[in-house]
Amino acid sequence: MALLGNSLATGAILAVIITVFGPISGAHFNPAVSGVFWLRGEISSRLAIAYVVAQLLGGFVGVLLAHAMFDMPLMQTASKVRTGPGQWFAEGVATFGLILTILGTLIARPAAVAVNVGLYIIAAYWFTASTSFANPAVTVARAFSDTFAGIRPDDVAAFIAAQLAGAVLAMGVAGWLFRAGAAKTDSTSRMEARARR
Numbered sequence: 001m002a003l004l005g006n007s008l009a010t011g012a013i014l015a016v017i018i019t020v021f022g023p024i025s026g027a028h029f030n031p032a033v034s035g036v037f038w039l040r041g042e043i044s045s046r047l048a049i050a051y052v053v054a055q056l057l058g059g060f061v062g063v064l065l066a067h068a069m070f071d072m073p074l075m076q077t078a079s080k081v082r083t084g085p086g087q088w089f090a091e092g093v094a095t096f097g098l099i100l101t102i103l104g105t106l107i108a109r110p111a112a113v114a115v116n117v118g119l120y121i122i123a124a125y126w127f128t129a130s131t132s133f134a135n136p137a138v139t140v141a142r143a144f145s146d147t148f149a150g151i152r153p154d155d156v157a158a159f160i161a162a163q164l165a166g167a168v169l170a171m172g173v174a175g176w177l178f179r180a181g182a183a184k185t186d187s188t189s190r191m192e193a194r195a196r197r
Contacts, residue, residue, distance in 0.1 A: 002148055007125035015118030022114065030135040031055055032095050032167040033102060039171060052137075059141030067145070078143050078150030087130045087155075088162040094124045094132035095166035096173075103174040136160045 018027040026043075028034045028051040038048035067074050101120045105113045124132035133139045133151070139160055143153045151159065 003125060003131065006131075006149065007122045010125070011118040011122035014121055015114045018114035018117055025051070027113070029055060029058070029137070030098075031137050032099065032135060032163050035164065036099055036103075036167050036171045039168070055137035056140055059137040060144065063141045063144045072147075076144055076146040076150075078146050078152050080146075080148070080150040080152055081155065082130060082151045083155045083158065088158050090128040090130035091133060091159050091162040092166035092169075094128045094130065094134040095163040096170040097124060098132075098134045099167050099170035100174055103170070104178060107178050130159070133159060134163060134166075136163055139163070 017029065021027050021029075026037075028037075028043075031052045034043065034048050034051040034055070037043045038045065043051075064074050066072075067076065098117070098120060101116050102113060105116045121132060121134070124134065133142065136159075139151060139156055142149055142151045143156050144150075
């Protein structure tokens with residue numbers, strides 16, 4: 001029940017905040033996402049760094065707010081062990097899928113990014129062994145929460161490495177996959193135009 005509640009709440013609020021803040025910041029809440037957009041040359045180094053700093057600070061403030069709302073000690077250190085090849089691979093898969101979802105939806109139906117990201121995260125909570133952090137800022141923040149959602153500080157670096165690897169791989173696959181799809185669509189459109197003449 002805790003996992004169900006957590007996944008639904010996370011997916012729902014993601015859809016809301018991406019819709020609300022998309023016009024302001026492009027909905028950059030995730031260093032892996034910002035890193036991909038920087039590698040693709042779509043945002044500057046300065047902006048990428050500013051986003052990552054804001055994401056890390058926002059995650060930490062969010063943890064403090066959650067602890068305050070539930071009358072818990074504000075400062076905590078997580079003790080939940082999240083380590084091992086299965087967990088790391090799961091984080092790579094989760095982040096790969098998230099980046100592919102974002103990049104693919106931006107091409108297919110940009111207005112659906114918020115909904116698709118929310119739905120993807122809800123699903124990824126359940127189909128990954130790690131419960132899909134898929135976000136280095138969230139990973140760091142959860143190290144400061146000794147709850148079922150936490151991650152032991154010793155396990156943070158490996159999670160982030162797996163997330164970044166998944167993000168870069170997804171960027172490469174998306175570049176190939178969606179370029180090939182766009183070329184096929186262009187070719188089909190040209191053939192249809194010729195047939196109408």
